[in-house]
Structure formats: C-alpha cells, structure tokens
Amino acid sequence: MTKDFSSKKINSYLKEKKRLIDQGLDKYVPKASAYPQAIHKAMRYSLFSGGKRLRPILTIAAGGIGNGKRPALLPAACAIELIHTFSLIHDDLPSLDDDDFRRGKPSCHRAFGEDIAILAGDALLVLGFGLLGESERMGRGFLKPGILIREMAGAIGTCGMIGGQVVDLESQKKKIGARGLKYINEKKTAALITGALRIGGIIGQVPPRELTALTNFGKAMGVSFQIVDDMLDQKKDNRKKSMSKVKQNRPLADSLSPLSINSSIIKELTLKAESFLKPLGERGEVLKAINKAMVCRVK
C-alpha cells in the first residue's frame, strides 16, 4: 500500500475485491439447482442482487493491515456478507420494515413468499456461521478456538445488530431521544461493520493496539455510514415511494434522521473516523480511502 490512494486506485481496489468475494460466495452457497431448490434460489436471489460488498471488503482490507495472505480471510469475509444479507431479508419483512423493494428489485418475501424469505434469512445466518467455522479450521494454530464465532455473535446479537433492530422497531411506536438514535446507529449498522473489521484484523494477527484502532474506526465509520444513508433517503425525490411502508407511517420519522444533507457534518465524521487510523500509519490508507468512497455517495 502506498500513501497515495487515488480515487481511481480505490475504485479498482473495490472492484477487484468485490469480484473475489462474489466468486467466494458463488462457491460457498449451494447452487440454485440443489434440493430443496426454493430456498437456494431465494438465498442466491438476495445475495446476488447488486450489493456493494462493503463489509467483506473491510474484512479483507483489515486483514491486509496484518498478514492479509491468510487463507482464512476469504471464507470469513464471505460469512460476513451472508450474515449481512440475512439481516436485510428479515428487516424487509412485512412485520418489520415492510419493504417491497431492495436495491430496485422486489424484496425476498415479495419474490418468494414470506415463509421462504424467513427461512432463507435463517439459512444464510446458519451458513455464515458454518463458514466462520470453516475459517477457524483454516486458521488452526494461530487463531484462538471459537474467537471468530464469538466476535460475530457479539456483533450481531441482542447487544449488537439485533438489539439495534429492536430499538429501531420501538422507535416507530414511541418517541426516542438522541440517546436512542445513537444506540440505533451504533448497534444496527456500526456493530456489524466493526465486527467485519475486527474479524479481518484478528485473522491478519494485528497487535492489540491496531485491533483497537480498527474497532474505533469501525464504530465511527459505521455511524457516519448510517447518517449518510439517512441523508440519501431524505434527498430522494420519490422519498415516499422509496421508503418502507412502516417508515412512512412513523410518527416521528424525522426525529430518527435529524440531519438534512450537511457536508460539514459529513466532513467532520470522516475526519473523526480517519483519526482513529493514525496508529496504522501508511497501512491505514486503504481504509481511509474506502471510508471516503462510501461518504462520497452523498455528494
């Protein structure tokens, strides 16, 4: 990694890693023709629907801070994308966010029915953990047993992502303050992003000080990523159409995204996230560039 990580270079980095991850996912997920077909079709439909692969790219990038050549890195990165996709499918369900569309296509339950969508989400979660188990097998000797599994379970459990989803659901029924909003951003979005970075760092065997840097960067990046997402939602002309039905009915929707597009706030958040990368020196440049590329979406 050189210090100069131009926008052209980061785009080609993101493209290359996305290709690698897509290949891995195709290998690790049963073919659509495998029995019982309905669920494998649904899993693949949601998995290959145009995701940016941000989280698994972060895992690979964080692995590169240390020893990025570990064979355990790709299955772990793919596991994270499987688990991210599980969360999107369940989030879209009628009793949760009730979203008919995801990335411009009918959401999983609209395409395959609610029953198969629930089970497809479950199956992606199970497969994700299974793949982390596979990753631990490959990391034999240098990984503490169960460490990746416990990292992931912590990141997405009731004190992580799922906890954030619960509070987000509650916010649709009652007023939540700035503290509640902070909790949602930190848990619903930042917890898995932080987990993705930490898992990469652990596999790359970075020292504790650098793992702390990755953790702090993940939290800051995750929160700003969510805020940018909220701004983009607000920016869309056809907001009502693009928003989930539940969010439309939210009496206090605006209290959940109190920021209108504000480039000074974005700049502040970007700089804050970057500041945590200092201990990594030049090796942190790739993460800085990924962070910028994600924030640039709003400009």
Added chain:
Amino acid sequence: MTKDFSSKKINSYLKEKKRLIDQGLDKYVPKASAYPQAIHKAMRYSLFSGGKRLRPILTIAAGGIGNGKRPALLPAACAIELIHTFSLIHDDLPSLDDDDFRRGKPSCHRAFGEDIAILAGDALLVLGFGLLGESERMGRGFLKPGILIREMAGAIGTCGMIGGQVVDLESQKKKIGARGLKYINEKKTAALITGALRIGGIIGQVPPRELTALTNFGKAMGVSFQIVDDMLDQKKDNRKKSMSKVKQNRPLADSLSPLSINSSIIKELTLKAESFLKPLGERGEVLKAINKAMVCRVK
C-alpha cells in the same frame, strides 16, 4: 452406568439433567431486565415454557459415552436448546405453521408480536452459535477448530433442519410421496437430534466407531420421535384445535402421517434405534432408556 436402567432411574436422570440445563440456560441468556428488554423477555418466554430438554440431554448423555466431564459439554448442550427454541418460534409464525399455541401457552408471536418473535428467533440462533464458540474455547487442545460450529451448521442448514422445513411447507401446497415424507422426518426432526448426539460425542472424544453408532442411533431415534409425535397429534380428541391452522388446511395432511397409532411399528422403530447402540455396550444403556422414555409417551 449399570446395565439395569430402570424407569425410575431414567426419570431421575432426566430430571437431574434438565435441572442442570435450565441452570445453564438461565446463566447464558441475558436477563429479562437487560436492555433492550422486549427481546430478552421474548427469548426467555419461549425458552422457559416447559420444554423437555430432550436434545441437550442427549448431548450430555452422548458426552458420557466418552469423557462426560468436559466443561465444554454444558454450554454446547445449552446452545442446542437455544437453537431448537429458535426453530420452534419461527415454525409457529403466521406465514409458516401459523400456530397460536405452543406447549399450551400463546406462541411467541402471539405474546410479543410477529416482529419481536422473528428477532427473538434470530437472537436465539446467534446466541446458540456464540455459546458453541464458547464451548470450543473450553475444549481448546482436544477439539478441532470450528468442528462444533460446522457440525451444527450442517445439522440445521438447508441440507438439514431448514431443508426439512422447506419441504414440509411445500407438502402443504402439493402432494408429496413417501420419499418426501421420509425427507421431512429425517431432516426437520432427526437432523438436530443427530447433531445433538454427535456434538456430545465429539466433546466426549468418543472414537470414530462410536461416533458412527451415535449418528445412526440419532437418525433412527429422530425419525421414530417424529412418527410418535404425529401419532400423538392424531390421538388427541381436540385435534382440530390443537393443530396449527396451516396443517388444518393441508389437503393431504394424512399423507404426511400415514400411521395411525400402531404399537408394533413403535416397537420395531425402538428396536431398530437400539440396535445401533450395540457397539457402545453397557455405556449405551442410558441412550436406550431415553429412547424408550420418549416412545412411552404414546402408550
């Protein structure tokens, strides 16, 4: 273990292990007062609703075939019960079996809403895997990294329990033959029972020959357990009331449980399952007794 495993003795064994597992579950699952409370309440509601703890007891019993004093055994057993409970909550959902009651109490979604029930199922699955990761930590040195996780993911994934659920759902919409019925019984029910036994055996470090015996016993026991369940369903006077709404509407419900109560079939299935325990000698008596106790439900 002695050869003579009387009915009194097995009842006290089951009671003692259930107590141990309940204590473990209470310790490993966040308190109902922990934030966000809604999900922890829902998880505990379904978890402590009077389950027999059959699967985790099998894990402990299978561990006892080898070195049953391993500290990794209890967290693994509890993980299996968490994952079993996840499957029940999701199975009961309106778009799946649409069951308003479970063990005589309102099912999770009836008590807490569909949104929280879906997330509570997800969270139990995540916590179960996290606890298996904890178990692997405790088994450091004698467990192959990731082995418990991969066993579990295989048992409950699309080639195991979830696959069985998918085919069961499909059977409600179209005719399935004896092969489809066999698939459902083997996957939806027997896969997790087999996984529970294998995970216990692996932690107890039983030799490969004995692990094969546990696997074959698990498959046979799991299938007979499901058949007995179906017979019990048929036996109930208030069948319509006790059956899920979806199953009531099943055009081919009877093709799914083609056996009326038939004690000679039950005897045959019990003997078949027992036959696989021969390589374990006297150490297999406890599993034989558990199998009999479960089958006795129908008499």
